[in-house]
Amino acid sequence: MGSNGGQDLQVLIERFEQGHATAAARLITILENGGEPAESVMDRIFPKARGAYRIGFTGPPGAGKSSLVLHISQLLRRRDVQIGVIAVDPTSPFSGGALLGDRIRMQRLTGDPGVFVRSLASRGSLGGISNCTDEVADLLDAFGKEMILIETVGVGQSELEIAETTHTVVVILVPESGDGIQAMKAGLMEIGDVFVMNKADHPDSELAAKEIEDTLRLKNVPDGAWIPPVVLTSALEGRGIKELAESIEKHHRYLEEEDRLVEKRRRILRSRVRSAFMDRMERKIWDDPSVREILSERIGDVYEGRLSPYRLVQELEKRVKIE
């Protein structure tokens, strides 16, 4: 970026506003890299976001998330909806590298100027989602995209994060390998607004869908609450896509009733501010040399059993000065 970062940013933003994909892509990279430059980009971009609807697609690897994102995008494009796709794949904790392979299934979207697809590596994030997913979605929103489709691998913490990032969460499962049970364990049942049993071209898919439906029915829900539908699809044969789109729209309409969507947007922003604030505080605390000093001085006492970990925490707490 050279030494003249501020001016470069100004040029980039102007090109972004003129609709240049190269500028949008470069700004996303700046968001991914974080720090002060990312915050400057957000200052400029955030006010321009128009409130695009955000849909999450999560589920185990290989369930057909990318294939369904392709189908839903194609359906939305036939209605002339501007689409942004964010596909997150995990960063290898060993090398720090990542293999981002979701575009393989979405090739047919490439070349349509109404679609912008970006692959993100999860980088520092623990779950299957990247720390900057919200920001990248804001940017695509400001770029004029009306619907943002976000694909994440449903492992670890990501399912909670995707629910805090998107307005409708689609959980995609497949009949083989007892996905239903896995999903329940992983907490996917709690966050899904729409459930998909994909690969309906395989035997047992109807039975597996029934199982999911039964599990969902067992939950106690208050009157008027959203009851997640279970949709059978085959991305391979293009079956059930219309039904899936209808279920997503139905949930969207449900949220628009009684100001639920407004509340949800506020809740999402609250949790974003909270986690950005926590990140900043955490960095501040660990950057404080006296905190580190006490920790290394006193850890021996904890080791010897003279001091409990919690007493040491209290000592550290007393040292923390946040101005």
Next chain:
Amino acid sequence: MGKKIRVLVAKPGLDGHDRGAKVVANALRDAGMEVVYTGLHQTPEMIAESAIQEDVDVIGLSILSGAHLTMFPRLVELLAERGADHIKIIGGGIIPDEDIARLEEMGVSRLFGPGTDTRDIIEFIRKSCADSVS
């Protein structure tokens, strides 16, 4: 967090196996790079478009079909048209020496012959990205 080297690996043309491209993609990932793998049957237009959206530093093409003399120049041209000629292009495959010289003159950064050690490719990418990426 800081910048990561991002590479797009694609297998253009009609011939149907991408083992070589996958080996390279995995090696680059293991070297700490973020590798966007776009799969088989890519046209130069698709490759340019994907590379731009993904804001990659480098495009790596694996070509076996002998289409290199049309594929590479077209990609160079498309990137220039879209204001993305900062993206470096490298390639691998069976390419005659005289063609290598011609293509490198046209703006392809580097072509690797069959059986190239992936470490050489990694080193080349790291060096050529050294100015833009820490």
